[in-house]
Amino acid sequence: MAAIKTIAIVGATGNMGSAIAKSLSKSKNYRLLLMSNEQEKLVDLKTEIEKTAYHQEVFAVSCAKEASWESDIIIIATPYEHEQEVADKIREVATGKIVISISNPLNSSYNDLVTSSDTSAAEELQRLLPTSKVVKTFNTTFAANFKTATIDGKTADAFIAGNNGDAVETVAEIVRTVGFNPIIAGDLTVSRTLERMQLMLIQLAVKSNYNWLAGWKILHN
Numbered sequence: 001m002a003a004i005k006t007i008a009i010v011g012a013t014g015n016m017g018s019a020i021a022k023s024l025s026k027s028k029n030y031r032l033l034l035m036s037n038e039q040e041k042l043v044d045l046k047t048e049i050e051k052t053a054y055h056q057e058v059f060a061v062s063c064a065k066e067a068s069w070e071s072d073i074i075i076i077a078t079p080y081e082h083e084q085e086v087a088d089k090i091r092e093v094a095t096g097k098i099v100i101s102i103s104n105p106l107n108s109s110y111n112d113l114v115t116s117s118d119t120s121a122a123e124e125l126q127r128l129l130p131t132s133k134v135v136k137t138f139n140t141t142f143a144a145n146f147k148t149a150t151i152d153g154k155t156a157d158a159f160i161a162g163n164n165g166d167a168v169e170t171v172a173e174i175v176r177t178v179g180f181n182p183i184i185a186g187d188l189t190v191s192r193t194l195e196r197m198q199l200m201l202i203q204l205a206v207k208s209n210y211n212w213l214a215g216w217k218i219l220h221n
């Protein structure tokens with residue numbers, strides 16, 4: 001049996017943080033440390049998870065550094081503009097650890113990214129956390145998809161990008177656990193494409209009223 005891994009979710013009470021936490025809490029392979037600025041919301045989330053999860057190794061932590069210190073893997077589920085602040089808090093305790101970047105660095109009009117075309121949110125996070133293994137995933141899956149990753153009868157894909165092969169495999173297992181089909185897309189620079197793919201899907205979702213139950217699937221024989 002695989003060793004249990006501890007995952008810290010920073011920003012756990014948000015749309016994505018709570019969706020990822022609820023999905024992961026159904027697996028016995030992970031112990032979860034949920035971190036948020038809002039203690040009341042965090043306690044409500046923990047209570048909700050404890051009522052429904054098969055496995056209850058879920059803890060509420062009020063400090064990002066403490067949660068990251070005690071974890072093997074850190075998921076940063078805050079908006080892009082808060083990532084520098086989080087990175088500054090966790091840098092010294094995130095050395096050697098996998099840090100998952102889920103962000104889409106959208107501008108306020110949702111019609112472009114705030115990052116330039118020669119970088120990505122994931123690469124900027126790697127720059128802020130030079131001794132961590134940053135891996136991109138879950139930026140192309142909407143929070144609403146986590147209840148069921150089946151869309152139009154097919155399991156939605158979740159793309160993964162990263163520079164460290166072992167870290168990417170570990171993240172692929174997390175992706176599989178929450179129900180998506182992992183697709184290892186390439187090294188961390190591929191995040192530039194993944195973040196722009198989701199910008200396009202968000203624009204299409206707004207125009208075509210997809211109710212956020214949209215996702216990506218590569219069809220092939």
Ligand SMILES: NC(=O)c1ccc[n+]([C@@H]2O[C@H](COP(=O)([O-])OP(=O)(O)OC[C@H]3O[C@@H](n4cnc5c(N)ncnc54)[C@H](OP(=O)(O)O)[C@@H]3O)[C@@H](O)[C@H]2O)c1
Pocket residue numbers: 010011012013014015016017035036037038064077078079080082085086102103104105106138139140141142143144
């Ligand atoms: N929503 C989606 O469907 C979706 C899909 C793919 C990727 N993403 C990405 O996922 C990330 C989160 O999006 P979201 O929609 O979940 O946002 P959200 O609902 O606004 O949640 C953000 C969370 O981050 C917390 N937070 C903000 N600053 C923080 C800090 N400095 N330290 C700790 N926690 C902090 C917030 O807590 P407070 O409220 O207490 O500030 C909140 O719990 C974004 O980067 C987004 O691009 C979102």
